[in-house]
Amino acid sequence: MAQVFSVPEFRVIWAAELLSVGGDQLARVALAVLVFGRTGSATLAATTYALTFLPALLGGVLLSWLADRCRRREVMAATDVARAGLLCVMAVPDLELWALSGLLVVVVLLGAPHSAAQGALMPQVLEGELYERGLAVRQISNQTAQLVGFATGGLLVAAISPSTALLVDAATFALSAVVVRFGLRNRPPAAAGAATESSGGFRGVVSGVVAIVTDPRRRALVFLAWLVGCYVVPEGLAAPYADQVGAGTAVVGLLMAADPLGSVLGAWLFVRYIPFAVREKLVGLLAAAAGLPLLLMPLNPGIPLTLVLWGISGMFSTAYLLQTQASFVRATPDAGRGHALGVAASGIVAGQGVAVFLGGLLADTWTPSVAIGAFGVIGVVLSLTGAVAWWRANGERAQQFEQPAAALRGA
Secondary structure, eight states, rough: GGGGGGGGHHHHHHHHHHHHHHHHHHHHHHHHHHHEEEEEEEOHHHHHHHTTTTTTHHHHHTTTHHHSSSOHHHHHHHHHHHHHHHHHHTSSSTTTTHHHHHHHHHHHHHHHHHHHHHHHHHHHHHTTTTHHHHHHHHHHHHHHHHHHHHHHHHHHHHOOOHHHHHHHHHHHHHHHHHHHHHSOOOOOOOOOOOTTTTHHHHHHHHHHHHHHHTTTHHHHHHHHHGGGGGHHHHOOOOOOHHTTOOOOOOHHHHHHHHHHHHHHHHHHHHHHOOOHHHHHHHHHHHHHHGGGGGGGGGGGOHHHHHHHHHHHHHHHHHHHHHHHHHHHTTTTTTGGHHHHHHHHHHHHHHHHHHHHHHHHHHHHHHOHHHHHHHHHHHHHHHHHHHHHHHHHHHHHHHHHHHHHHHHHOOO
């Protein structure tokens, strides 16, 4: 996997993403602690955490076409600068929760076109087999950054104010913008002047969604990818769960770090030991396996066992997400890749937001541990359904190739 670092532009994308991801995790811990500390409500704490995900649905559907119609480098730099400015405003001490939430929504909205541009640019920067390796390296690096951010986030937030943590996040976005703007080539827009599914406006939104829904393979991949929201619920309920078991603020960061640690192992093991020809076949089963460890949470395991269970869940969820992304990109033409990736990615983020919000409601009704277990059950059942759809779609595709070949042999 080290070969990808010989590509200069990949090093730029990797460094910029690492900066912003690390800052984001620190900010998430700060927001979770801040809101739960002010209100004492698991629902409000989970709702605020969900706001770091949910608005991406709107942004991905309505704004991701910019990644195809505009220069992708400029889209990434401009959205980074805008988010840095908004986070500076969010860092104002004693800012009302409604204003904080509103600014957070805009920050997440701006992340959609940035992610779409970055995802569409990756296959151009890394060609052929290097693409999968690049995805694995990014996944490992991002999860490591989340691990460090979450593990130290609780300690840092306990030592500094949440406002300072938000300023640190703003600084990472500003630095990322500089790195992207001056480190990437100035490529022309991928779909400038072309009539593709990445057109702006309502018509473009509909055509982009229809293009995915009517493709059985991409539809199955998107469905499986969106289910990862079930496995993010533990992170969203980390603060209430720590309170349930009588742990302190520092433990919140450790709980949030369990999933990223498992993700690092999952990405490495998947690329290192699973043969390329077998990976696509395992997508659905790995998605279901990610929910199995969470089924034990209603038994109220202690903190050490909880960390292990959440880590195993993260390991399987990352492995299957890695392959769904690679397969989805290969099945999508470059001219509409940004929009398609934006729609798919926004659904992933929105699914996480919805799941975390509903998890908060269940946690207030029952307990955080029971809520996490419930979403483990939902994830397993729906993942098996998605696995069947994926296998059927691949079977239909194989038949489409076999029929012309049989006709040629008969001739």
